[in-house]
Amino acid sequence: MYEILTVEELAPVTKLFEVRAPAVAHSAQAGQFVIIRVDEEGERIPLTIADYDRERGIITLVVQEVGKTSMRMGTLQPGDHLASFTGPLGKPTEIEDYGTVLCVGGGVGIAPVYPIARDLREAGNTVLSIIGARNKDLLFWEEKMRGVSDELVVCTDDGSYGRKALVTIPMKEMLEAGRPIERIWAIGPAIMMKFCALTTQPFGVPTIVSLNSIMVDGTGMCGACRVEVGGQTRFVCVDGPEFDGHQVDWNQLLARQRIYLEQEKLALERWERECQRGAEQGDNDV
Ligand SMILES: Cc1cc2nc3c(=O)[nH]c(=O)nc-3n(C[C@H](O)[C@H](O)[C@H](O)COP(=O)(O)OP(=O)(O)OC[C@H]3O[C@@H](n4cnc5c(N)ncnc54)[C@H](O)[C@@H]3O)c2cc1C
Ligand code: FES
Numbered sequence: 092m093y094e095i096l097t098v099e100e101l102a103p104v105t106k107l108f109e110v111r112a113p114a115v116a117h118s119a120q121a122g123q124f125v126i127i128r129v130d131e132e133g134e135r136i137p138l139t140i141a142d143y144d145r146e147r148g149i150i151t152l153v154v155q156e157v158g159k160t161s162m163r164m165g166t167l168q169p170g171d172h173l174a175s176f177t178g179p180l181g182k183p184t185e186i187e188d189y190g191t192v193l194c195v196g197g198g199v200g201i202a203p204v205y206p207i208a209r210d211l212r213e214a215g216n217t218v219l220s221i222i223g224a225r226n227k228d229l230l231f232w233e234e235k236m237r238g239v240s241d242e243l244v245v246c247t248d249d250g251s252y253g254r255k256a257l258v259t260i261p262m263k264e265m266l267e268a269g270r271p272i273e274r275i276w277a278i279g280p281a282i283m284m285k286f287c288a289l290t291t292q293p294f295g296v297p298t299i300v301s302l303n304s305i306m307v308d309g310t311g312m313c314g315a316c317r318v319e320v321g322g323q324t325r326f327v328c329v330d331g332p333e334f335d336g337h338q339v340d341w342n343q344l345l346a347r348q349r350i351y352l353e354q355e356k357l358a359l360e361r362w363e364r365e366c367q368r369g370a371e372q373g374d375n376d377v
Pocket of ligand 1: 124135136137138139140152153154155156157158159160161162199202203302303304305306307332348349352355356359
C-alpha cells in the first residue's frame with residue numbers, strides 16, 4: 092500500500108498528490124510514468140511522474156479529474172493509501188545540452204513538462220518555456236516553471252491571465268523570429284500536441300511529444316497503447332511515452348482515445364450512483 096502524504100488543489104479539477112513510494116522515487120527520471128490503482132478492484136491508470144524526491148522517497152503526481160478513476164482518486168486524503176503503484180515505467184527524457192530548447196506545457200501537461208525543463212536547464216541548456224490553459228483558474232506552477240526557465244510566456248485561451256493566445260502562437264513567433272531553438276518538448280492534450288507539431292514542422296525543429304494513449308498493463312504485452320509513428324506500430328508504454336511529434340499518426344491516436352467512451356460514461360454514472368447511495372445510507376444511519 093502506498094501512503095498519500097499530501098493533497099493540494101492546484102485548480103478546480105486538478106490535484107497534486109505526494110505519495111510515499113521509495114523504490115519508485117529511487118530510480119525515477121523525468122519523462123517516466125507510473126500506473127496506479129486506487130483500490131484492489133480499481134482499474135489501472137497511467138500518471139506521469141511530475142516530480143520526485145529520492146531522499147524522502149516521495150513521488151509527486153498531478154491528476155486531472157476527467158472520469159471515474161481520476162475522480163475517485165480526487166476523493167482521497169492524506170493518510171489514505173493507493174492499492175498499487177507500479178513504476179517507473181517508460182523511457183526517460185533524453186536530457187543533453189542541446190543549446191536552446193523550448194518547453195511547452197498545456198493544461199495538466201504543465202506538470203510533466205516541469206521536471207523536463209528543470210533537468211534540461213541543469214544540463215546547461217537555455218530553456219524557453221510556454222505554459223497555457225483554458226483560463227486563469229486552470230493554470231498552476233507558474234512560479235515553479237519560472238524558476239527553471241530563462242524565459243517564460245504564460246497564455247490563457249480566454250485572456251483571463253497572461254497573454255490571450257493558444258500556446259502555438261508564441262511558439263510560432265519565437266520560431267519566426269529566428270530564435271536558435273534546437274529542440275522542443277510539447278506536452279498536453281493530444282489535440283494541443285498535434286497542433287504544436289504541425290506548427291513546428293515547417294521550421295524543421297525536432298518536436299518531442301508525450302503521448303497519452305489508453306494503457307492497461309504498461310509492459311508492452313496487451314497492445315492497448317499502440318500508436319503509429321513514422322508508419323510503424325509502437326507501444327507508448329515501452330517505446331515511449333516520448334516520440335517525434337512530426338511522425339505521430341495523430342488522427343489514429345485521437346480516435347483510439349475515444350474507443351471506450353460509452354463504457355467510461357457508464358462507469359462514471361455507476362460510481363456516482365454508488366456515491367449517492369452511500370451518502371443517503373450515511374444520512375439514514377445518522
Ligand atoms: C503515459 C501517460 C501519462 C499520463 N499522465 C497523466 C497525468 O500526469 N495526469 C493526468 O491527469 N492524466 C494523465 N494521463 C491520462 C490519465 O491516465 C487518464 O486521464 C485516466 O486514465 C482517465 O481515467 P478515468 O477513469 O478518470 O477517466 P475515463 O472516463 O475512464 O477516461 C477519460 C479519458 O481518459 C483516457 N483514459 C481512460 N482510461 C485510460 C487509461 N487506462 N490509460 C490512459 N488513458 C485513459 C481516455 O482518453 C478517456 O476518454 C496520462 C496518460 C498516459 C498514457
Ligand atoms: S499498455 Fe499494454 S502494451 Fe502498452
